[in-house]
Amino acid sequence: MINLEPPKKAGALINQAYQAASQVLRPISRKYDRAEHAYPKELDMFAAVLDGLNSSGQGGAGAAGVRRESSAKDSSGNRNGGNLRTVLGTIEMCWGDVALLLSMPRQGLGNAAIASVANDEQLARFGKLWAAMAITEPDCGSDSAAITTTAVEDGDSYVLNGEKIFVTSGQRADAVVVWATLDRSAGRAAIKSFVVEKGTPGFEVVRLEHKLGIRASDTAVLRFENCRVPKENLLGSAEVDTKKGFAGVMQTFDNTRPLVAAMAIGVARAALEETARILADAGVVVDYDKAANIQHAAAAAYLELEADYEAAYLLTLESAWMADNRKPNSLQASMAKAKAGRSVVDITLRCVELAGAYSEESLLEKWARDAKILDIFEGTQQIQQLIVARRVLGKTSAELK
Ligand SMILES: Cc1cc2nc3c(=O)[nH]c(=O)nc-3n(C[C@H](O)[C@H](O)[C@H](O)COP(=O)(O)OP(=O)(O)OC[C@H]3O[C@@H](n4cnc5c(N)ncnc54)[C@H](O)[C@@H]3O)c2cc1C
Secondary structure (H helix, E strand, O other): OOOOOOHHHHHHHHHHHHHHHHHHHHHHHHHHHHHHOOOOOOOOHHHHHHHHHHHHOOOOOOOHOEEEEEEEOOOOOOOOOOHHHHHHHHHHHHHHHHHHHHOOOOHHHHHHHHHHHHHHHHHHHHOOEEEEEOOOOOOEEHHHHHOOOOEEEEEEEEEEEEEEEEEOOOOOOOOEEEEOOOOOOHHHHHHEEEEEEOOOOEEEEEEEEEOOOOOOOOOOEEEEEEEEEEHHHEEOOOOOOOOOOOOOHHHHHHHHHHHHHHHHHHHHEEEHHHHHHHHHHHHOOOOOOOOOHHOOHHHHHHHHHHHHHHHHHHHHHHHHHHHHOOOOOOOHHHHHHHHHHHHHHHHHHHHHHHHHHOOOOHHHHHHHHHHHHHOOOOOOOHHHHHHHHHHHHHHOOOOOO
16 A cells, blocks of 8 residues: 655654754745855754764765665665655755755765765765765756766876866865766766865866855856876776666766755745745635635635645655665656656746745745756756656657657
Protein backbone atom coordinates (compact mmCIF):
# COMPACT_ATOMS: atom_id res chain seq x y z
CA MET A 1 0.00 0.00 0.00
CA ILE A 2 1.27 3.50 -0.78
CA ASN A 3 1.63 5.70 2.28
CA LEU A 4 1.66 9.33 1.23
CA GLU A 5 2.64 10.78 4.62
CA PRO A 6 6.28 11.68 5.37
CA PRO A 7 7.80 8.91 7.51
CA LYS A 8 7.31 9.39 11.27
CA LYS A 9 11.06 9.03 11.85
CA ALA A 10 11.65 12.21 9.81
CA GLY A 11 9.37 14.20 12.14
CA ALA A 12 12.18 15.49 14.37
CA LEU A 13 14.29 16.59 11.40
CA ILE A 14 11.34 18.36 9.77
CA ASN A 15 10.52 20.11 13.00
CA GLN A 16 14.14 21.18 13.60
CA ALA A 17 14.47 22.50 10.05
CA TYR A 18 11.15 24.33 10.35
CA GLN A 19 12.18 25.98 13.63
CA ALA A 20 15.49 27.07 12.12
CA ALA A 21 13.78 28.37 8.99
CA SER A 22 11.21 30.38 10.92
CA GLN A 23 13.58 31.71 13.58
CA VAL A 24 16.81 32.26 11.62
CA LEU A 25 16.11 32.43 7.88
CA ARG A 26 12.75 34.22 7.62
CA PRO A 27 13.74 37.15 9.84
CA ILE A 28 16.82 37.97 7.69
CA SER A 29 15.22 37.12 4.35
CA ARG A 30 14.52 40.66 3.17
CA LYS A 31 17.77 42.04 4.63
CA TYR A 32 19.96 39.87 2.39
CA ASP A 33 17.67 40.21 -0.61
CA ARG A 34 18.48 43.92 -0.44
CA ALA A 35 22.15 43.47 0.53
CA GLU A 36 23.08 41.48 -2.59
CA HIS A 37 26.60 39.99 -2.39
CA ALA A 38 26.93 40.55 1.39
CA TYR A 39 27.68 37.25 3.10
CA PRO A 40 24.90 36.30 5.57
CA LYS A 41 27.14 35.74 8.60
CA GLU A 42 24.18 34.41 10.62
CA LEU A 43 24.55 31.22 8.56
CA ASP A 44 27.90 30.19 10.06
CA MET A 45 26.39 29.01 13.32
CA PHE A 46 23.53 27.43 11.48
CA ALA A 47 25.82 25.51 9.11
CA ALA A 48 27.48 23.87 12.10
CA VAL A 49 24.08 22.53 13.19
CA LEU A 50 23.52 21.10 9.70
CA ASP A 51 26.96 19.48 9.74
CA GLY A 52 25.91 17.78 12.95
CA LEU A 53 22.71 16.50 11.39
CA ASN A 54 24.58 15.18 8.35
CA SER A 55 27.32 13.45 10.31
CA SER A 56 24.79 11.89 12.67
CA GLY A 57 23.27 10.23 9.61
CA GLN A 58 19.93 11.94 10.17
CA GLY A 59 20.24 13.74 6.86
CA GLY A 60 20.34 17.49 6.61
CA ALA A 61 18.71 20.22 4.68
CA GLY A 62 21.31 20.82 2.02
CA ALA A 63 23.04 18.78 -0.63
CA ALA A 64 25.52 16.97 1.58
CA GLY A 65 23.25 14.10 2.52
CA VAL A 66 22.80 12.41 -0.83
CA ARG A 67 25.35 9.59 -1.07
CA ARG A 68 23.82 6.74 -2.97
CA GLU A 69 25.77 3.76 -1.68
CA SER A 70 25.36 4.72 1.96
CA SER A 71 21.63 5.02 1.54
CA ALA A 72 21.45 1.73 -0.26
CA LYS A 73 23.37 -0.69 1.94
CA ASP A 74 20.24 -2.42 3.08
CA SER A 75 18.41 -3.34 -0.09
CA SER A 76 15.69 -5.33 1.61
CA GLY A 77 12.29 -3.82 2.33
CA ASN A 78 11.25 -0.22 2.22
CA ARG A 79 13.94 2.31 3.04
CA ASN A 80 13.48 5.98 3.91
CA GLY A 81 17.05 7.20 3.72
CA GLY A 82 19.24 10.25 3.21
CA ASN A 83 17.64 11.44 -0.02
CA LEU A 84 14.14 11.59 1.38
CA ARG A 85 15.27 13.21 4.63
CA THR A 86 17.32 15.79 2.76
CA VAL A 87 14.36 16.61 0.52
CA LEU A 88 12.07 17.00 3.55
CA GLY A 89 14.62 19.23 5.34
CA THR A 90 15.18 21.30 2.19
CA ILE A 91 11.44 21.97 1.83
CA GLU A 92 11.32 23.42 5.33
CA MET A 93 14.46 25.51 4.91
CA CYS A 94 13.25 26.95 1.61
CA TRP A 95 9.94 27.77 3.20
CA GLY A 96 12.25 30.01 5.27
CA ASP A 97 14.40 31.34 2.40
CA VAL A 98 15.71 29.54 -0.68
CA ALA A 99 18.56 31.99 -1.39
CA LEU A 100 19.86 31.62 2.15
CA LEU A 101 19.76 27.84 1.89
CA LEU A 102 21.78 28.13 -1.33
CA SER A 103 24.27 30.24 0.64
CA MET A 104 24.67 27.68 3.40
CA PRO A 105 28.31 26.62 3.87
CA ARG A 106 29.08 23.03 2.82
CA GLN A 107 25.64 22.47 1.27
CA GLY A 108 26.45 23.31 -2.36
CA LEU A 109 25.49 21.36 -5.46
CA GLY A 110 29.16 20.45 -5.79
CA ASN A 111 28.76 18.66 -2.45
CA ALA A 112 25.99 16.58 -4.01
CA ALA A 113 28.31 15.69 -6.90
CA ILE A 114 31.05 14.68 -4.49
CA ALA A 115 28.59 12.70 -2.37
CA SER A 116 27.24 10.81 -5.37
CA VAL A 117 30.38 9.98 -7.36
CA ALA A 118 33.51 10.42 -5.19
CA ASN A 119 35.49 7.38 -4.04
CA ASP A 120 36.23 6.92 -0.34
CA GLU A 121 39.63 8.60 -0.52
CA GLN A 122 38.12 11.64 -2.27
CA LEU A 123 35.24 11.72 0.15
CA ALA A 124 37.71 11.92 3.04
CA ARG A 125 39.60 14.79 1.32
CA PHE A 126 36.68 16.80 -0.04
CA GLY A 127 33.71 15.76 2.09
CA LYS A 128 34.15 18.63 4.54
CA LEU A 129 34.65 21.34 1.91
CA TRP A 130 31.94 23.65 0.64
CA ALA A 131 31.78 22.85 -3.08
CA ALA A 132 30.05 24.76 -5.88
CA MET A 133 29.24 23.17 -9.24
CA ALA A 134 30.47 24.65 -12.55
CA ILE A 135 28.94 23.20 -15.70
CA THR A 136 27.54 26.17 -17.65
CA GLU A 137 29.75 28.12 -20.08
CA PRO A 138 29.18 31.24 -22.21
CA ASP A 139 28.29 29.03 -25.20
CA CYS A 140 26.85 26.01 -23.44
CA GLY A 141 23.95 25.71 -20.99
CA SER A 142 21.26 23.13 -21.63
CA ASP A 143 23.45 21.19 -24.02
CA SER A 144 26.08 20.25 -21.47
CA ALA A 145 27.68 17.85 -23.96
CA ALA A 146 28.97 20.95 -25.80
CA ILE A 147 31.38 21.89 -22.99
CA THR A 148 34.60 23.43 -24.25
CA THR A 149 36.60 23.71 -21.00
CA THR A 150 39.50 21.31 -21.45
CA ALA A 151 41.43 19.09 -19.04
CA VAL A 152 44.75 17.90 -20.42
CA GLU A 153 46.72 15.15 -18.71
CA ASP A 154 50.26 16.24 -17.83
CA GLY A 155 52.34 14.04 -15.54
CA ASP A 156 50.53 13.68 -12.21
CA SER A 157 48.11 16.47 -13.02
CA TYR A 158 45.32 17.66 -15.26
CA VAL A 159 45.62 21.18 -16.63
CA LEU A 160 42.29 23.00 -16.96
CA ASN A 161 41.50 25.85 -19.36
CA GLY A 162 38.13 27.53 -19.90
CA GLU A 163 35.43 29.83 -18.56
CA LYS A 164 32.36 28.97 -16.45
CA ILE A 165 29.36 31.24 -15.87
CA PHE A 166 26.44 31.36 -13.42
CA VAL A 167 28.23 29.39 -10.72
CA THR A 168 26.14 29.40 -7.54
CA SER A 169 28.40 30.03 -4.50
CA GLY A 170 31.29 30.36 -6.96
CA GLN A 171 32.91 33.04 -4.83
CA ARG A 172 32.10 31.82 -1.32
CA ALA A 173 32.69 28.07 -1.68
CA ASP A 174 36.02 26.41 -0.77
CA ALA A 175 36.11 24.43 -4.00
CA VAL A 176 34.36 24.05 -7.34
CA VAL A 177 33.43 20.84 -9.13
CA VAL A 178 34.32 21.74 -12.73
CA TRP A 179 33.05 19.83 -15.76
CA ALA A 180 35.69 19.65 -18.49
CA THR A 181 36.45 17.48 -21.49
CA LEU A 182 39.48 15.20 -21.76
CA ASP A 183 39.03 14.93 -25.52
CA ARG A 184 36.54 17.03 -27.48
CA SER A 185 36.53 14.57 -30.38
CA ALA A 186 35.24 11.79 -28.07
CA GLY A 187 31.99 13.65 -27.27
CA ARG A 188 30.05 13.16 -24.04
CA ALA A 189 32.08 10.22 -22.78
CA ALA A 190 35.14 12.42 -22.35
CA ILE A 191 33.39 14.91 -20.04
CA LYS A 192 34.58 14.45 -16.48
CA SER A 193 34.29 16.45 -13.28
CA PHE A 194 37.29 17.80 -11.37
CA VAL A 195 37.50 19.26 -7.88
CA VAL A 196 39.38 22.57 -8.00
CA GLU A 197 40.14 24.11 -4.63
CA LYS A 198 40.06 27.87 -4.01
CA GLY A 199 43.55 29.34 -4.21
CA THR A 200 44.76 26.92 -6.90
CA PRO A 201 46.97 28.99 -9.27
CA GLY A 202 45.14 29.74 -12.52
CA PHE A 203 41.66 29.72 -10.91
CA GLU A 204 40.08 33.18 -10.81
CA VAL A 205 36.66 34.58 -9.83
CA VAL A 206 36.04 37.12 -12.61
CA ARG A 207 32.82 38.80 -11.34
CA LEU A 208 29.50 38.37 -9.55
CA GLU A 209 26.10 38.72 -11.24
CA HIS A 210 23.28 41.08 -10.20
CA LYS A 211 20.09 39.02 -10.37
CA LEU A 212 16.28 39.00 -10.56
CA GLY A 213 15.90 36.66 -7.58
CA ILE A 214 17.83 34.54 -5.05
CA ARG A 215 19.90 37.67 -4.50
CA ALA A 216 21.35 36.50 -1.19
CA SER A 217 23.12 33.74 -3.12
CA ASP A 218 26.32 34.66 -4.99
CA THR A 219 26.48 33.75 -8.68
CA ALA A 220 29.96 33.95 -10.20
CA VAL A 221 31.84 33.89 -13.47
CA LEU A 222 35.00 31.78 -13.11
CA ARG A 223 38.10 31.50 -15.30
CA PHE A 224 40.60 28.64 -15.43
CA GLU A 225 43.90 29.43 -17.11
CA ASN A 226 46.50 26.66 -17.08
CA CYS A 227 45.00 25.60 -13.76
CA ARG A 228 46.79 22.47 -12.57
CA VAL A 229 44.99 19.97 -10.30
CA PRO A 230 46.26 16.60 -9.02
CA LYS A 231 45.06 13.59 -11.03
CA GLU A 232 43.30 12.31 -7.90
CA ASN A 233 40.88 15.28 -8.15
CA LEU A 234 39.01 13.70 -11.06
CA LEU A 235 35.71 12.38 -9.67
CA GLY A 236 34.71 8.90 -10.82
CA SER A 237 36.53 6.99 -13.55
CA ALA A 238 39.08 8.63 -15.88
CA GLU A 239 38.28 6.07 -18.57
CA VAL A 240 36.66 7.47 -21.73
CA ASP A 241 34.04 4.83 -22.36
CA THR A 242 31.94 5.83 -25.37
CA LYS A 243 29.41 3.07 -24.59
CA LYS A 244 28.66 4.50 -21.14
CA GLY A 245 28.69 8.06 -22.49
CA PHE A 246 27.59 10.61 -19.95
CA ALA A 247 26.54 8.18 -17.24
CA GLY A 248 29.09 9.17 -14.59
CA VAL A 249 28.49 12.90 -14.47
CA MET A 250 24.77 12.67 -15.23
CA GLN A 251 24.22 10.46 -12.19
CA THR A 252 24.60 13.59 -10.08
CA PHE A 253 21.40 15.02 -11.55
CA ASP A 254 19.30 12.10 -10.30
CA ASN A 255 20.18 13.25 -6.79
CA THR A 256 20.18 17.02 -7.27
CA ARG A 257 16.97 17.45 -9.31
CA PRO A 258 14.74 16.21 -6.47
CA LEU A 259 16.58 18.72 -4.24
CA VAL A 260 15.80 21.62 -6.57
CA ALA A 261 12.20 20.40 -6.77
CA ALA A 262 12.16 20.42 -2.96
CA MET A 263 13.39 24.04 -2.98
CA ALA A 264 10.48 24.93 -5.28
CA ILE A 265 8.02 23.19 -2.98
CA GLY A 266 9.29 25.10 0.05
CA VAL A 267 8.88 28.46 -1.72
CA ALA A 268 5.45 27.48 -3.09
CA ARG A 269 4.23 26.46 0.36
CA ALA A 270 5.44 29.74 1.86
CA ALA A 271 3.48 31.67 -0.79
CA LEU A 272 0.34 29.56 -0.37
CA GLU A 273 0.34 29.92 3.42
CA GLU A 274 0.83 33.68 3.26
CA THR A 275 -1.92 34.02 0.65
CA ALA A 276 -4.32 31.90 2.71
CA ARG A 277 -3.71 34.24 5.63
CA ILE A 278 -4.32 37.35 3.52
CA LEU A 279 -7.47 35.86 1.95
CA ALA A 280 -8.82 34.87 5.37
CA ASP A 281 -8.21 38.43 6.65
CA ALA A 282 -10.20 39.68 3.65
CA GLY A 283 -13.07 37.34 4.54
CA VAL A 284 -12.48 34.84 1.72
CA VAL A 285 -13.21 31.32 2.94
CA VAL A 286 -11.61 28.34 1.18
CA ASP A 287 -14.08 25.47 1.66
CA TYR A 288 -12.66 21.99 0.99
CA ASP A 289 -16.13 20.41 1.11
CA LYS A 290 -17.60 22.46 -1.72
CA ALA A 291 -16.94 22.42 -5.47
CA ALA A 292 -14.54 25.15 -6.56
CA ASN A 293 -16.99 26.57 -9.13
CA ILE A 294 -19.50 27.63 -6.46
CA GLN A 295 -16.93 29.39 -4.28
CA HIS A 296 -15.44 32.89 -4.29
CA ALA A 297 -13.24 33.24 -7.40
CA ALA A 298 -10.16 33.77 -5.20
CA ALA A 299 -10.95 30.62 -3.22
CA ALA A 300 -11.41 28.62 -6.44
CA ALA A 301 -8.06 29.89 -7.74
CA TYR A 302 -6.41 29.02 -4.45
CA LEU A 303 -7.72 25.43 -4.60
CA GLU A 304 -6.27 25.04 -8.08
CA LEU A 305 -2.85 26.23 -6.90
CA GLU A 306 -2.93 23.88 -3.93
CA ALA A 307 -3.64 20.93 -6.24
CA ASP A 308 -0.57 21.80 -8.31
CA TYR A 309 1.49 22.11 -5.14
CA GLU A 310 0.34 18.72 -3.89
CA ALA A 311 1.16 16.98 -7.19
CA ALA A 312 4.66 18.49 -7.23
CA TYR A 313 5.21 17.52 -3.59
CA LEU A 314 4.26 13.88 -4.13
CA LEU A 315 6.39 13.53 -7.29
CA THR A 316 9.37 14.94 -5.40
CA LEU A 317 9.00 12.55 -2.47
CA GLU A 318 8.66 9.66 -4.92
CA SER A 319 11.88 10.56 -6.78
CA ALA A 320 13.87 10.84 -3.52
CA TRP A 321 12.37 7.64 -2.13
CA MET A 322 13.37 5.81 -5.32
CA ALA A 323 16.98 6.99 -4.95
CA ASP A 324 17.01 5.69 -1.37
CA ASN A 325 15.68 2.35 -2.58
CA ARG A 326 18.19 1.93 -5.44
CA LYS A 327 15.53 2.30 -8.09
CA PRO A 328 16.55 4.15 -11.27
CA ASN A 329 14.87 7.55 -10.84
CA SER A 330 15.97 9.71 -13.79
CA LEU A 331 12.41 9.85 -15.15
CA GLN A 332 10.87 10.66 -11.77
CA ALA A 333 13.59 13.19 -10.89
CA SER A 334 12.89 15.07 -14.13
CA MET A 335 9.11 14.81 -13.68
CA ALA A 336 9.41 16.22 -10.16
CA LYS A 337 11.74 19.03 -11.26
CA ALA A 338 9.49 19.94 -14.22
CA LYS A 339 6.28 19.93 -12.19
CA ALA A 340 7.71 21.71 -9.15
CA GLY A 341 9.64 24.27 -11.22
CA ARG A 342 6.64 25.27 -13.27
CA SER A 343 4.26 25.18 -10.29
CA VAL A 344 6.36 27.45 -8.10
CA VAL A 345 6.48 30.09 -10.83
CA ASP A 346 2.71 29.87 -11.43
CA ILE A 347 1.85 29.72 -7.72
CA THR A 348 4.00 32.63 -6.55
CA LEU A 349 2.91 34.94 -9.39
CA ARG A 350 -0.77 34.08 -8.88
CA CYS A 351 -0.36 34.62 -5.12
CA VAL A 352 1.04 38.11 -5.76
CA GLU A 353 -2.08 38.74 -7.84
CA LEU A 354 -4.59 37.23 -5.38
CA ALA A 355 -3.09 39.04 -2.40
CA GLY A 356 -2.37 42.30 -4.25
CA ALA A 357 1.12 42.01 -2.81
CA TYR A 358 3.34 43.80 -5.29
CA SER A 359 5.51 45.86 -2.95
CA GLU A 360 8.44 45.03 -0.68
CA GLU A 361 6.07 45.10 2.29
CA SER A 362 5.28 41.47 1.52
CA LEU A 363 7.67 38.59 0.97
CA LEU A 364 5.29 37.38 -1.75
CA GLU A 365 6.98 39.88 -4.07
CA LYS A 366 10.38 38.34 -3.28
CA TRP A 367 9.20 34.75 -3.60
CA ALA A 368 7.80 35.51 -7.07
CA ARG A 369 11.29 36.66 -8.11
CA ASP A 370 13.09 33.80 -6.33
CA ALA A 371 10.88 31.22 -8.03
CA LYS A 372 12.03 31.66 -11.64
CA ILE A 373 15.50 30.19 -11.21
CA LEU A 374 14.02 27.00 -9.78
CA ASP A 375 12.54 26.33 -13.21
CA ILE A 376 15.90 27.02 -14.89
CA PHE A 377 18.95 25.61 -13.08
CA GLU A 378 19.74 21.88 -12.90
CA GLY A 379 17.97 21.66 -16.28
CA THR A 380 15.26 24.00 -17.57
CA GLN A 381 11.54 23.17 -17.84
CA GLN A 382 11.97 22.36 -21.54
CA ILE A 383 14.95 20.09 -20.91
CA GLN A 384 13.13 18.17 -18.17
CA GLN A 385 10.21 17.63 -20.55
CA LEU A 386 12.61 16.42 -23.21
CA ILE A 387 14.12 13.91 -20.78
CA VAL A 388 10.67 12.70 -19.71
CA ALA A 389 9.62 12.29 -23.35
CA ARG A 390 12.79 10.32 -24.17
CA ARG A 391 12.27 7.99 -21.20
CA VAL A 392 8.57 7.44 -21.87
CA LEU A 393 9.05 6.89 -25.62
CA GLY A 394 12.26 4.89 -25.26
CA LYS A 395 14.27 7.28 -27.46
CA THR A 396 17.94 8.16 -27.16
CA SER A 397 19.22 11.74 -26.98
CA ALA A 398 20.32 11.41 -30.61
CA GLU A 399 16.81 10.34 -31.66
CA LEU A 400 14.89 13.05 -29.77
CA LYS A 401 16.61 16.47 -29.48
C1 LIG B 1 20.98 32.27 -10.78
C2 LIG B 1 21.58 31.14 -11.57
C3 LIG B 1 22.32 30.17 -10.91
C4 LIG B 1 22.89 29.12 -11.62
N1 LIG B 1 23.70 28.22 -10.97
C5 LIG B 1 24.43 27.34 -11.71
C6 LIG B 1 25.44 26.53 -11.10
O1 LIG B 1 25.64 26.56 -9.89
N2 LIG B 1 26.20 25.76 -11.91
C7 LIG B 1 26.02 25.70 -13.26
O2 LIG B 1 26.75 24.99 -13.93
N3 LIG B 1 25.04 26.43 -13.87
C8 LIG B 1 24.26 27.24 -13.12
N4 LIG B 1 23.30 28.03 -13.74
C9 LIG B 1 23.11 27.90 -15.17
C10 LIG B 1 21.83 27.19 -15.54
O3 LIG B 1 21.91 25.83 -15.20
C11 LIG B 1 21.59 27.44 -17.03
O4 LIG B 1 21.21 28.79 -17.15
C12 LIG B 1 20.57 26.53 -17.61
O5 LIG B 1 21.07 25.22 -17.69
C13 LIG B 1 20.14 26.96 -19.02
O6 LIG B 1 21.23 27.19 -19.83
P1 LIG B 1 21.33 28.54 -20.69
O7 LIG B 1 21.07 29.67 -19.74
O8 LIG B 1 22.60 28.53 -21.44
O9 LIG B 1 20.10 28.47 -21.67
P2 LIG B 1 20.05 27.73 -23.09
O10 LIG B 1 20.52 26.34 -22.98
O11 LIG B 1 20.68 28.61 -24.10
O12 LIG B 1 18.48 27.68 -23.31
C14 LIG B 1 17.72 28.85 -23.63
C15 LIG B 1 16.26 28.41 -23.72
O13 LIG B 1 16.11 27.41 -24.76
C16 LIG B 1 15.52 26.23 -24.23
N5 LIG B 1 16.10 25.03 -24.87
C17 LIG B 1 17.42 24.72 -24.97
N6 LIG B 1 17.58 23.54 -25.61
C18 LIG B 1 16.32 23.09 -25.89
C19 LIG B 1 15.82 21.91 -26.53
N7 LIG B 1 16.63 20.95 -26.98
N8 LIG B 1 14.49 21.79 -26.64
C20 LIG B 1 13.65 22.75 -26.19
N9 LIG B 1 14.07 23.89 -25.57
C21 LIG B 1 15.38 24.04 -25.43
C22 LIG B 1 15.84 26.26 -22.75
O14 LIG B 1 14.92 25.50 -22.00
C23 LIG B 1 15.75 27.74 -22.44
O15 LIG B 1 14.42 28.10 -22.23
C24 LIG B 1 22.68 29.03 -13.03
C25 LIG B 1 21.89 29.99 -13.68
C26 LIG B 1 21.36 31.04 -12.97
C27 LIG B 1 20.55 32.07 -13.72
